[in-house]
Amino acid sequence: MEELLIKTYGEIFEEELLAEIIQVAKVVEFKDGDIMIDYNQYIKTMPLLLSGAIKVMREDYDGGELLLYYLERGDTCAMSMTCCLGRKQSEIRAIGEISGVILMIPVHKMSEWMGKYKSWMTFVFDSYNSRFNELLNAVDTIAFMNMNDRVLNYLFEKSKIENSTIIYKTHHDIAKELNTSRVVVSRLLKALEKDGRIKLYRNSIEILLK
Amino acid sequence: MEELLIKTYGEIFEEELLAEIIQVAKVVEFKDGDIMIDYNQYIKTMPLLLSGAIKVMREDYDGGELLLYYLERGDTCAMSMTCCLGRKQSEIRAIGEISGVILMIPVHKMSEWMGKYKSWMTFVFDSYNSRFNELLNAVDTIAFMNMNDRVLNYLFEKSKIENSTIIYKTHHDIAKELNTSRVVVSRLLKALEKDGRIKLYRNSIEILLK
DNA sequence: AAACATATGTAACTAGTGTTACATAGCAAC
DNA sequence: GTTGCTATGTAACACTAGTTACATATGTTT
Numbered sequence: 001m002e003e004l005l006i007k008t009y010g011e012i013f014e015e016e017l018l019a020e021i022i023q024v025a026k027v028v029e030f031k032d033g034d035i036m037i038d039y040n041q042y043i044k045t046m047p048l049l050l051s052g053a054i055k056v057m058r059e060d061y062d063g064g065e066l067l068l069y070y071l072e073r074g075d076t077c078a079m080s081m082t083c084c085l086g087r088k089q090s091e092i093r094a095i096g097e098i099s100g101v102i103l104m105i106p107v108h109k110m111s112e113w114m115g116k117y118k119s120w121m122t123f124v125f126d127s128y129n130s131r132f133n134e135l136l137n138a139v140d141t142i143a144f145m146n147m148n149d150r151v152l153n154y155l156f157e158k159s160k161i162e163n164s165t166i167i168y169k170t171h172h173d174i175a176k177e178l179n180t181s182r183v184v185v186s187r188l189l190k191a192l193e194k195d196g197r198i199k200l201y202r203n204s205i206e207i208l209l210k
Numbered sequence: 211m212e213e214l215l216i217k218t219y220g221e222i223f224e225e226e227l228l229a230e231i232i233q234v235a236k237v238v239e240f241k242d243g244d245i246m247i248d249y250n251q252y253i254k255t256m257p258l259l260l261s262g263a264i265k266v267m268r269e270d271y272d273g274g275e276l277l278l279y280y281l282e283r284g285d286t287c288a289m290s291m292t293c294c295l296g297r298k299q300s301e302i303r304a305i306g307e308i309s310g311v312i313l314m315i316p317v318h319k320m321s322e323w324m325g326k327y328k329s330w331m332t333f334v335f336d337s338y339n340s341r342f343n344e345l346l347n348a349v350d351t352i353a354f355m356n357m358n359d360r361v362l363n364y365l366f367e368k369s370k371i372e373n374s375t376i377i378y379k380t381h382h383d384i385a386k387e388l389n390t391s392r393v394v395v396s397r398l399l400k401a402l403e404k405d406g407r408i409k410l411y412r413n414s415i416e417i418l419l420k
Numbered sequence: 421a422a423a424c425a426t427a428t429g430t431a432a433c434t435a436g437t438g439t440t441a442c443a444t445a446g447c448a449a450c
Numbered sequence: 451g452t453t454g455c456t457a458t459g460t461a462a463c464a465c466t467a468g469t470t471a472c473a474t475a476t477g478t479t480t
Contacts, residue, residue: 148466184468
């Protein structure tokens with residue numbers, strides 16, 4: 001675990017901060033599908049992602065869902081930070097996408113370090129900034145792209161975090177994350193296959209780079 | 211100006227911080243339509259909004275635009291904060307919506323105060339949180355609402371910041387902010403008028419509360 | 421192998437939104 | 451008043467996306 005911490009955050013945090021993190025952080029493993037944060041939940045610790053990936057979703061009042069962005073190694077959850085500091089409830093749901101490990105930092109440390117370590121403050125601000133920009137990207141996607149491009153974009157994003165050209169998702173899964181229907185996704189995927197851009201299998205999709 | 215500062219921020223900032231703000235801040239008046247921040251622009255000061263309103267827009271690569279949210283008295287621009295701290299370029303455009311006054315805080319003060327005044331840090335984090343939640347609302351609107359509800363929602367939001375049931379916007383203006391076409395807006399507005407929910411005039415729309 | 425559950429393919433239709441084209445209305449300058 | 455600009459109204463059509471319904475395929479359980 002310590003090697004992973006240093007590999008991930010060694011460049012940006014000071015020695016003493018790393019030492020403190022090792023002292024106070026609780027190591028938590030998570031699996032694909034685990035609901036790590038849910039709507040209206042109060043959050044009392046801040047997570048640092050050491051490995052794996054987490055998807056951040058937004059839900060409609062009547063059940064519609066939408067994938068906002070993924071968190072990867074070295075990321076943290078903006079919602080958690082504000083929830084910790086402001087005692088607010090979560091506005092999003094975070095679900096394990098690729099199993100991995102997080103470090104849980106207690107709230108009081110999180111604010112204590114803010115004054116104590118410049119690198120920590122920079123990290124927190126950078127994280128906010130990254131999340132904000134990712135949300136802006138999500139806005140771009142749904143506001144300016146048609147469903148065909150959104151499906152393609154989804155495949156590329158997913159391929160990137162999996163680091164593989166084969167994606168293990170059903171059409172139904174994809175439809176849920178894009179807030180559309182399975183039939184629409186099947187239709188568009190079929191057209192993409194006819195175009196020679198992807199290849200369809202049961203439970204998986206291969207992206208053809210050409 | 212000082213009364214306005216105290217009226218707006220007197221409750222949340224300490225005396226000394228207020229005094230410092232008065233010393234270093236530059237007072238800038240803006241008018242309806244002024245472009246205050248534009249895409250790819252570097253920002254070297256952080257604005258505190260004392261009066262008026264600013265709309266924050268996102269633009270597509272091929273000209274499409276979308277209103278994200280409004281900033282009002284007591285708000286600040288999240289993009290400016292991160293741009294200041296991280297020397298990043300702006301991802302959004304900020305345009306005056308209701309003429310007013312802002313205070314411009316130099317970057318170095320902004321980070322200096324972060325360690326010096328707890329209230330400042332709280333303010334900065336709260337601002338981030340508010341902007342993040344407003345972006346989430348924007349996502350909800352475009353992802354889960356149909357155009358009819360988005361138009362209605364637009365009218366209510368605009369009515370709120372104007373503090374009036376009469377909205378001075380053309381159909382073309384509204385279409386641009388919702389990233390749709392003028393014809394669509396006219397059609398939907400007409401239907402809303404037939405339903406008795408609004409009344410249409412040249413250059414303005416009245417919301418009927420019933 | 422039979423039964424079952426899940427995933428995918430596809431047709432036919434509907435609804436919502438965007439586009440084109442043109443008509444009319446309101447207002448201002450001359 | 452006439453001219454001209456801008457705003458609004460509306461019809462007709464095109465296209466995308468969502469829905470319903472059913473067929474077929476694949477894999478699992480018994």
